[in-house]
Amino acid sequence: MxxxxxxxxxxxxxxxxxxxxxxxxxxxxxTTSPATRQAMLRDWGSWDAAFNQMTQSVCADLAAIANGGAEYVCVPLQGSGTFSVEAALGTLVPRQGLVLVPNNGAYCARIVRILQRLGIDYLELPLEDDEPVSAAAIEDAFNQHARITHVAQVHLETSAGLLNPLDEIAAVCKRHGKSLIVDAMSSFGALPIDLSRGGIDALISASGKCLEGVPGMGFVIVRRGVLEASEGRSPSLALDLHDQYVYMRETTQWRFTPPTHVIAALRAALDQFLAEGxxxxxxxxxxxxxxxxxxxxxxxxxxxxxxxxxxxxxxxxxxxxxxxxxxxxxxxxxxxxxxxxxxxxxxxxxxxxxxxxxxxxxxxxxxxxxxxxxxxxxxxxxxxx
CATH class of the missing domain: 3.90.1150.10 (Aspartate Aminotransferase, domain 1)
Incomplete structure (x- = not known):
């Protein structure tokens, strides 16, 4: 044997x-299904109209899962989910911004490291590994630090499995006029997230988590107006979310070599996701x-x-x-x-x-x-x- x-x-x-x-x-x-793995057995050309249509259908379904509506667009990006987290922070946060980071685990700490590398000011709200952040604590931070412009919130802190109260956090951000960027890497597709309620400007996840695709593609579902106001802001070429969005809108193609097999697998995984309910x-x-x-x-x-x-x-x-x-x-x-x-x-x-x-x-x-x-x-x- x-x-x-x-x-x-x-x-x-x-x-x-x-x-x-x-x-x-x-x-x-x-673990993925046989149908998802089977989808990777075909090769796709990056300029093929059929492949580009598949990318568009995947992005449309991803935005619909979060009830994004016409106000939001989904921008896919090559690489792991962390690539898309860094792309969102580097593109959407102005250089003069101040980001509040509630920290109750390793992936919150990773956001802090990203902000440090990008040279973006941040304020850390330290919490225990088993302590979810509260909307009251975030509101206190707003009241004490008027310069806060953004909150970078991990929805589900995977280092322990801890769930943070996203709806309450989004509500307090909306009330104070602060921009909320959500790392929903391990929650998107399984836990309720409704962008139509307002309060969330950007939501980030990846292909290889609760959607049951394979790793290799992240994505950001972002408020269109916020993204369009970010032109030229990213310090990175490869991780420029605005540039990726504009290029794909104008050409239907990816800027650089796309993860073709990953997209095909995700299309199959999404079909199964929808069939499951x-x-x-x-x-x-x-x-x-x-x-x-x-x-x-x-x-x-x-x-x-x-x-x-x-x-x-x-x-x-x-x-x-x-x-x-x-x-x-x-x-x-x-x-x-x-x-x-x-x-x-x-x-x-x-x-x-x-x-x-x-x-x-x-x-x-x-x-x-x-x-x-x-x-x-x-x-x-x-x-x-």
Missing amino acids: SRPGAIAPLSKGATVILGNEPILLTPGPL GRAARGARYAKNCEALVEGMRALGFEPFLKPEVQAPVIVTFHAPRDPAYDFKTFYAAVRDAGYVLYPGKLTKMETFRVGCIGAIDANEMRNAVAAIGRTLAALGVRVR
């Missing part, structure tokens, strides 16, 4: 991945996955790091066993051999590990994963309690 993920010869000069790869219980890349159905499946995971892990003796009221159904952080026999790398490798890929912890004050609930999987697969974890712990002689 071949090992999971083994590569077998197909013919001279060609290989194929066998169909027994492990399930990715990670926040992206994640859209955002509500996708979110409901992930919620059932999360419930099955937490229930099963608790039965093994594990406790989630977060309280249920702030836990998003996307990725769950668990306290690591205190048994001296426990070593994450050994545990990870053994669970991987059993067919499931976990994720290391990202907290600095305690040892944890994370298990994702997203991807082309269901609650039954989550129960199978928990069973594999239980067998692995027994084989390693690790006690959880």
